[in-house]
Amino acid sequence: MKKPKVGFYWCASCGGCEEAVLDLAEDILGVVAAIELVFWPVALDFKRSDVEAMDDGEIAVCFVNGAIRTSEQNEMVKLLRKKSQLIAAFGSCAQLGGIPGLANMFNREEMIKEVYLRSPSVNNDAEITPKEDIQVNEGNLILPALWDTVKALDHVIDVDYFLPGCPPPVNLIEDVFNMIVEGELPPKRTVLAPDVALCDECERREKKPDKLTLKEFKSPFEINIDPQECLLAQGLLCLGPVTRKGCGGACIKANMPCTGCMGPTGRVRDFGAKALTAIATSIDSKDEKEINAIVDSILDPVGTLYRYSLPASFLHRHYEKMLIGGSK
Amino acid sequence: MSTVGTGSNDKCKIGVYVCHCGINISSKVDVSKTVRFAAKLPHVTVSREYKFMCADPGQDLIQQDIRDGRINRAVVASCSPLMHEPTFRNTMAEAGGNPFLFQMANIREHVSWVTLDNTAATEKAMSLISAAVERVVFHQPLMPNRVPVHPDVLVVGGGIAGIHAALTLADAGQKVYLVEREPSIGGHMAKFDKTFPTLDCSACILTPKMSAVRAHSNITLWSYSEVIGVDGFVGNFKVRVRRKPRYIIEERCVGCLDCIEACIYKSGKVPDEFNEGLVKRKPVYIPFPQATPLVAVIDAKTCIGIRTGKCKMTCIDACERDAIDLNQSEEINEIEVGAIILATGFKTFNAKRIYRYGYGKYSNIYTSLELERMVNAAGPTGGEITLKNGQKPKAVGIVHCVGSRDNKTNKYCSKVCCMYSLKLAHLIKERTGAEVYNFYIDMRTPGKGYEEFYDRLLEENVHFIRGRVAEITDWVMTPEEEGKLVIRAEDTLVGVVRRVPVDMVVLSVGLEPQPDAEDVGRLFNISCTREGWFLERHPKLAPVSTFTDGIFLAGACQGPKDIPDSVAQAGAAAAEALALIDRGYVVLEPNTAYVQDELCSGCKTCIDLCPYGAISFDDEKDTAKVNGALCKGCGTCVASCPSGSLQQYLFTDDQIFSEIKGVILYA
Numbered sequence: 004m005k006k007p008k009v010g011f012y013w014c015a016s017c018g019g020c021e022e023a024v025l026d027l028a029e030d031i032l033g034v035v036a037a038i039e040l041v042f043w044p045v046a047l048d049f050k051r052s053d054v055e056a057m058d059d060g061e062i063a064v065c066f067v068n069g070a071i072r073t074s075e076q077n078e079m080v081k082l083l084r085k086k087s088q089l090i091a092a093f094g095s096c097a098q099l100g101g102i103p104g105l106a107n108m109f110n111r112e113e114m115i116k117e118v119y120l121r122s123p124s125v126n127n128d129a130e131i132t133p134k135e136d137i138q139v140n141e142g143n144l145i146l147p148a149l150w151d152t153v154k155a156l157d158h159v160i161d162v163d164y165f166l167p168g169c170p171p172p173v174n175l176i177e178d179v180f181n182m183i184v185e186g187e188l189p190p191k192r193t194v195l196a197p198d199v200a201l202c203d204e205c206e207r208r209e210k211k212p213d214k215l216t217l218k219e220f221k222s223p224f225e226i227n228i229d230p231q232e233c234l235l236a237q238g239l240l241c242l243g244p245v246t247r248k249g250c251g252g253a254c255i256k257a258n259m260p261c262t263g264c265m266g267p268t269g270r271v272r273d274f275g276a277k278a279l280t281a282i283a284t285s286i287d288s289k290d291e292k293e294i295n296a297i298v299d300s301i302l303d304p305v306g307t308l309y310r311y312s313l314p315a316s317f318l319h320r321h322y323e324k325m326l327i328g329g330s331k
Numbered sequence: 332m333s334t335v336g337t338g339s340n341d342k343c344k345i346g347v348y349v350c351h352c353g354i355n356i357s358s359k360v361d362v363s364k365t366v367r368f369a370a371k372l373p374h375v376t377v378s379r380e381y382k383f384m385c386a387d388p389g390q391d392l393i394q395q396d397i398r399d400g401r402i403n404r405a406v407v408a409s410c411s412p413l414m415h416e417p418t419f420r421n422t423m424a425e426a427g428g429n430p431f432l433f434q435m436a437n438i439r440e441h442v443s444w445v446t447l448d449n450t451a452a453t454e455k456a457m458s459l460i461s462a463a464v465e466r467v468v469f470h471q472p473l474m475p476n477r478v479p480v481h482p483d484v485l486v487v488g489g490g491i492a493g494i495h496a497a498l499t500l501a502d503a504g505q506k507v508y509l510v511e512r513e514p515s516i517g518g519h520m521a522k523f524d525k526t527f528p529t530l531d532c533s534a535c536i537l538t539p540k541m542s543a544v545r546a547h548s549n550i551t552l553w554s555y556s557e558v559i560g561v562d563g564f565v566g567n568f569k570v571r572v573r574r575k576p577r578y579i580i581e582e583r584c585v586g587c588l589d590c591i592e593a594c595i596y597k598s599g600k601v602p603d604e605f606n607e608g609l610v611k612r613k614p615v616y617i618p619f620p621q622a623t624p625l626v627a628v629i630d631a632k633t634c635i636g637i638r639t640g641k642c643k644m645t646c647i648d649a650c651e652r653d654a655i656d657l658n659q660s661e662e663i664n665e666i667e668v669g670a671i672i673l674a675t676g677f678k679t680f681n682a683k684r685i686y687r688y689g690y691g692k693y694s695n696i697y698t699s700l701e702l703e704r705m706v707n708a709a710g711p712t713g714g715e716i717t718l719k720n721g722q723k724p725k726a727v728g729i730v731h732c733v734g735s736r737d738n739k740t741n742k743y744c745s746k747v748c749c750m751y752s753l754k755l756a757h758l759i760k761e762r763t764g765a766e767v768y769n770f771y772i773d774m775r776t777p778g779k780g781y782e783e784f785y786d787r788l789l790e791e792n793v794h795f796i797r798g799r800v801a802e803i804t805d806w807v808m809t810p811e812e813e814g815k816l817v818i819r820a821e822d823t824l825v826g827v828v829r830r831v832p833v834d835m836v837v838l839s840v841g842l843e844p845q846p847d848a849e850d851v852g853r854l855f856n857i858s859c860t861r862e863g864w865f866l867e868r869h870p871k872l873a874p875v876s877t878f879t880d881g882i883f884l885a886g887a888c889q890g891p892k893d894i895p896d897s898v899a900q901a902g903a904a905a906a907e908a909l910a911l912i913d914r915g916y917v918v919l920e921p922n923t924a925y926v927q928d929e930l931c932s933g934c935k936t937c938i939d940l941c942p943y944g945a946i947s948f949d950d951e952k953d954t955a956k957v958n959g960a961l962c963k964g965c966g967t968c969v970a971s972c973p974s975g976s977l978q979q980y981l982f983t984d985d986q987i988f989s990e991i992k993g994v995i996l997y998a
Contacts, residue, residue, distance in 0.1 A: 200932030200974035203953075213948065214939035244934035244973035270930070270975030270984065281936050281973035 007063035007183055010042035010054075011093075012083055014076040015103040015153065016069030020094040021045045023170035030177060037184045038063075042083075051079070054086055062087040064183050066166070070096040070103045070314065071154045075147035084160040089188075091164040091179070091195075095264050097156040098165045098194075099274070100314025104153045105306055107313050107320035111151045155315045165194045169264035169311060172250045196249035198269045201261055204248045207233045215285035220300045223259055234260045235285065240307060245271070245278045264311050273317045275308035282308075343468055346377040346402035347460060348393060350384035350409035352439055359443035359452040365408065368457045372464045377401050384409050385418055393419070394426035403428060404470065406463040408436040408456065429472035431921065431981065436463040462993030469985040473921040478960060480566035481669035482912050485510065487558055490518020491894055492886025492901040493674035494540050499905035501549035505912060508666055509544060510572055511554045513604075515622035516541055518676055522605065522700065524707040524714070526894055527754040528784035534621060534709070541623040553664070554624060561855050562944065564961045565881030566669045566917045576659040578629035578637065583654035586625030590615050593649030595642060601633050603711075607701045610711040615646055620709060629657070670881050670908035673865060674901060675851060677887040680734025680741070680840040687802040688733065688838055693816055694719045696803065696836045698733075699751060706758045716762050716835075723763045724834035728818045729756055730800045731771040735841030743862065745841035746891040749775045752839045753784055756793045759837075768794045768831050770820050778893070796831070798823045803836055842891040855882055856943050864890045875904040878963075879943070880917065883907050922964035922981040924957045930976040931955055937968035937977060 013021060027034060041062060042049045065087040071077055084090055095101045106114060119125060119132045135148050156162050166179060175196055182188065182195075189195070202208050211233040221238040228234070234241035234255065241260035243252070247268050254261055267274040282301075288294050301307060309316055347369035351357035362380045370378035377396050381389040384407055396402045405428070407419050412435045420430035438456040446452040482505060486497045489511030497509045509516070520526075521541075523533035544550055553574055560571035579590075591613055599611025605618040614634035617627050629637065629646075636642035637657050647655045682690035682698050690696050695718050697705070708714040718724055729752050735745040749771065756767045774795070776785045789795070798820040807813050808830065815832035822829045844863030845851065852859045857877040858866040865888050868876035875883050883904035886897040911917070924945075931954035937946050938955060945961035946968055948954075955977070957968070969979045978984065 199930055200934055200976075202934035203932035208933060208953070211935050213935055244932065244936055247974075248932070268930070268974040268976070270927075270978075271973075272984070272988070277973050277975065280971050281934075284936055284940055284971050 006037060006039040008041045008061060009038045009183070010040075010062045010065035010083065010087065011045070012042065012065065012067050012079060013045055014067065014069030014080065014097070014156075015072045016094065016096050016101070018045070019170045020068035020096075023094075023168075023173065023176060026170075026173045027176060034177075034180045038180070051082070054082055057086045059085050060088050064089045064091060066091050066093040067156055068093040068097050068170075070100050071156060071159050072103060072106070072150045072152075073147040074150070077159055080156065080160050089163040090156075090160060091166055092156040092162045093166050094171055095167055095169045095266060095311040097162075098167050098315070099266050099312035100153055100155045101169065101311050104155070104312070104314040105310070106153050108305060109321065111149055115149075152320050153314050158314070163191050164189075165192075167194055167196050167247060167265045168250060172253070174251075175249055194247070194266070194269060196247050196265060199248050200268060201243035201246045201248045201250070201252060201255075201265070205243055205252050205255055207231065207255065210236065212236055216287035217285045217297065218287055219297060220282075222302065228258050230258050240282065240301065242278055242308075244281050245274060262310055263308075266312060274312040275305070275316055275318070278308045343374040343404060344376040344402045345372075345374045345404045345406060345464055345467060346379070346393060346396050347372070347375055347406045347408065347464065348384055348389070349378075349380045349438075349456075349460070350389065350407065351380065351382045352384075352409060352443075353382065356409070356439050356443045356456075359446060359449055360438055360456045361449065361453040364453055365438075365456050365460055369406075369408075369460050369464065372461060374404075374468055375464060385415050390418070390422040393422050397423070397426040397428045404432040404467045406434050406436060406460065406467055408438045408460050408463070410439040411435075411437050411441075429474075431473040432467065432470050434463040434467040434470065436460050458994045458997035461997040462990045465993030465996070466986050466990040469983065469989050471980070471983075473980055475921050476919045476959070477916045478564075478566055478919060479916050480912055480914070481568075481667050482506065483508065483666070483668045484670045484672065484908050484912070485558075485568070485570055485666065485668040486672045486674060488518070488674035488676055488886070488888070489513075489516030489544075489552075489554065490674060490676045490886060490897075491520040491537065491540075492676070492888075492897040493518070493672070494537075494544055495898045495901035496672045496674060496885050496905045496908075497550055498540060498543055498547065499902055500908060501547045503905075503909055504549065505909065506549050506551070508551045508553065508570075508572070508668065510556050510558055511552070512557050513618070514555045514577065514626075514628040515618045515624070516544060516552065516554060517619075517621070517623065519700075520894060521619065521621070522607075522707070523703050524710070525754060525758065527750045528778075528780045530754070530757070538621045538623075541621065545623050552624065554626075555628060558854065559663070561671070563667075564943075564958075565879075566911065567960070568668050568671055568881065570666050570668060570671070572664045572666065574662040574664060576631070576661050577626070578631065578634070578655065578657050578659050579627045580654045580656055580659075581624065581626050583652045584626040585652065586617060586622075586627065587651075588617065588627075589649045589651070590627055590646040590655060591617065593645040595635075595645050601630060606704045606711050607698070609701055609704055627654075629655075670883065670911050671855065672883045672885050672901075672904045672908060673851070673855060673857070673877075673888055674885040674897075674904075675845055675848070675888040677842040677891065678845055680745075680843050682733055682838045682840050684740060685733060688730065688800070688836075689803045689805075689816070690838055693803070693805055695724075695816065695834060696838065699748070699755060699837055699839045702755055702759075702837050706755070706762065714762070716759055718834055722834075724759075724765045726766045726768070726815075726831075726833040727759050727763070727835045727837065728768045728770065728800075728803075728816070728831060728833040729759075729837045729839060730803070730818070731769065731839045732799065733838040733840045734843070736772055741841055741843065741862065743891070744775060746775070747893045748839040748841060750778070750781055750784070750893065752837075753788050753793075755837060755839075756788055757791065760791055760793060765834070766794065768796060768818070768833065770796050770798060770800045770818065772797070772799055778895075796820060796822050796824075796829060798829075801828075807832075842887060845888070848888070855879065857882055860890075864888065875900055875907055881911060919960060920964060922979060923959040923962035924964070924966070924969050924977050924979045925959070926955050926957055927976045927978065928952060928954050930974065932974055932976070934973060936971050936973055940967050940971055942967065 065083045092098045115132050137144050239260040242263035243261040246263045247265040271277045366378045366380045424430040436459040442455050485508045486493045497507045500507045526533050555577050556574045559573045562569040594613045594615050596613050602608035603610050603612040615629045631637045636644050704710040734740045776782045800820040802819050812832040818831045848863040856879045867874050885901035885904040933953040943963050945958045949956045969977045
């Protein structure tokens with residue numbers, strides 16, 4: 004039997020997703036034996052021209068990680084879409100916009116200023132900032148354009164499957180490879196993880212009270228976290244109830260609250276909004292002032308509740324800035 | 332909950348019917364244009380208009396289209412669903428369609444009545460029709476559940492309202508449980524001497540009814556008892572009643588008073604609640620001579636036998652019937668009833684809250700209820716109105732609106748105070764011949780024979796001074812004020828500030844909700860108004876119903892009321908309960924929430940949120956579960972579910988989002 008051709012590509016991502024593939028450890032040998040790797044720039048020396056030379060649909064599955072925020076990424080994923088039968092968004096950045104998606108709270112000009120001029124670790128008296136098109140002695144240099152708005156993969160191309168997580172858990176990655184090798188594919192647009200929230204597999208669920216009565220939300224560094232008690236009951240903003248399971252509660256086993264990287268269940272259209280309603284129910288006060296004070300104890304609400312999903316949310320981005328920058 | 336028919340699998344064929352509502356809609360909305368617009372919407376096979384969709388010919392249009400197979404879903408664009416949703420659902424069902432494959436677009440209350448511009452109104456109507464069409468595509472065929480009704484009724488509170496409701500139901504052949512918190516039924520009415528405006532002896536008209544309660548074979552009377560738990564839903568309530576220990580075996584006691592006589596306390600030790608604390612009672616007592624049941628009760632807080640065990644327990648020796656049991660413990664009874672009538676009454680305003688009136692500071696200032704006891708022939712003074720020094724007062728001031736119509740205490744009018752103040756004025760005048768001064772803001776005497784009673788008082792030379800009393804003081808300014816209480820008020824009819832010296836002051840205290848009304852409301856799943864009165868379902872058209880089906884209100888727990896109104900309302904509540912029982916079943920609206928078991932993570936976010944107690948945690952499956960019969964379809968749990976595993980029939984996410992999409996797509 005002919006081995007299915009598989010590609011990997013990364014866009015706006017940290018590289019963690021690529022490492023997650025290596026977390027398969029020795030199991031990766033079985034994977035490599037069963038498939039043919041035709042494109043994986045981070046690990047092997049493939050060029051764009053190699054992809055361009057392929058027939059349309061030649062790649063059986065291409066895994067794309069990272070959000071889309073440059074013209075180059077946009078071009079590459081469109082090319083890969085053409086050359087691949089199936090595209091799988093790999094990890095929360097590709098699925099929902101991920102951590103880079105929080106840039107949607109600002110615009111391009113602000114970000115460039117912050118990174119190249121204002122950052123305390125930068126010494127840039129000449130105020131040099133990246134330019135898309137610049138004339139130097141050697142000729143005209145063109146860089147990919149940085150977009151004003153970070154997008155999830157399916158905002159720019161059709162996506163067949165989504166593998167959630169930051170990064171996706173090893174067992175789910177294995178399942179996907181097996182699925183491809185066996186050729187047993189679920190319906191299009193399936194999120195390849197169980198469609199139940201994390202509490203279901205949480206070891207501390209028994210300890211969760213019927214009613215949470217929180218007077219303050221705390222950050223993990225502020226308290227001695229009890230390793231057995233429900234983290235929400237301890238005042239930590241654990242997003243387990245909102246987040247899809249499949250990770251085995253890795254963070255919770257490490258005594259840290261769930262930050263929601265596995266994204267919402269298939270029935271939820273907006274992760275942060277759902278998280279907010281769930282949190283609102285646990286606030287133990289009927290006094291508006293006190294409620295405001297409790298809510299104010301959530302530091303960085305967008306960064307907490309939409310940590311991985313701002314571009315895919317109803318909010319999408321900071322509205323005022325969209326008018327200034329213009330979304331591409 | 333069950334789904335019926337094959338509607339969801341059929342090809343979706345939607346009929347849109349736009350109503351003119353005479354000219355209510357058509358004067359603002361270009362109906363023909365909306366009909367042409369609707370015809371082009373997806374899945375719409377029929378689009379029609381009619382002058383009155385709710386009239387038979389209008390409904391026939393829908394039915395004919397269903398029978399001819401042209402449509403299997405319908406959108407009617409007309410008035411508010413509150414008005415005619417049941418009508419059109421019926422229309423659907425009668426023609427063999429499913430009543431829930433239907434959606435209304437409200438283009439009257441939401442459009443034509445509130446939009447000035449005709450073009451804008453038409454646009455808005457079209458966007459709402461578009462939304463309804465998008466939504467009805469996702470409607471599922473549903474069937475409401477029928478649940479049988481338990482024929483017994485619980486009446487909570489044994490004042491005149493509760494007594495009347497219980498007797499009405501019992502006379503109709505229904506089995507009634509009457510639960511009263513105090514040792515005896517009778518409520519406030521039992522404390523009154525006379526009733527206005529007829530001056531009937533209160534006890535003479537009340538006690539026969541109290542005896543009837545005691546004797547009625549259909550009534551189970553539990554006095555000195557409280558409801559502590561209510562589960563279930565209309566037609567099928569499960570109620571837990573705590574019977575407090577009275578340390579007297581009720582079946583044995585005949586009310587002979589021997590134990591009271593024999594108590595080692597030779598005189599009263601504890602303020603007598605029934606007499607508003609004007610006198611003291613012993614730890615073992617019978618609240619009043621006509622108490623029902625006529626059974627003694629021992630107050631565990633003050634009986635030294637129960638408290639310390641060190642007492643000669645002379646009461647036990649005195650009781651020939653061995654009715655005293657100092658080791659009695661409370662008893663919890665569980666009952667099942669189909670309907671509940673709440674008649675938990677009111678409390679009177681605490682006059683100490685208005686310190687300027689000197690209640691509790693000066694002697695010879697009484698609340699109206701204290702005076703009721705004083706003028707009562709069976710009261711502590713045998714009906715004599717006397718000052719603390721034993722003399723009869725020569726001048727008495729009656730201050731109206733104490734704790735009523737006052738921004739600082741209660742804004743509302745307590746409704747009964749003007750009339751009872753007139754009654755007390757009459758009785759004081761009759762018994763003492765004193766000059767009586769009524770200080771009032773407005774005299775409010777609407778009611779049969781009430782204004783005539785006021786006229787009579789005017790003829791009896793009772794003084795009326797229009798003005799809210801500023802203060803009551805013993806600070807005298809003239810020799811004739813010496814030793815008197817001085818009432819200071821602006822006489823607003825004359826425009827002068829008056830100082831009226833009197834010997835006695837009566838504060839006409841207003842009515843307030845029971846202090847635990849909020850808790851009781853929560854127990855029975857009903858709401859309270861801002862003040863704490865139980866909230867009726869509709870102030871005009873459902874005045875004794877509540878938002879919890881099967882729970883009805885009677886008497887002053889719903890708001891200040893006099894005796895005739897309380898009795899009338901009690902009769903109405905009894906009739907509502909009877910109507911429910913007589914029908915024998917309840918139909919439950921299928922807009923309930925449901926848990927998608929296999930998708931629920933068991934995070935418990937929803938468990939404590941349900942205002943109707945419909946959600947519980949299934950420890951076996953580790954998921955939430957909704958009792959569809961208890962669920963009112965408020966959607967709180969559905970919105971809260973962090974993983975979207977709770978959904979609600981008639982309000983699924985698909986339905987709501989497609990509705991929004993319908994509006995946005997149009998725009």
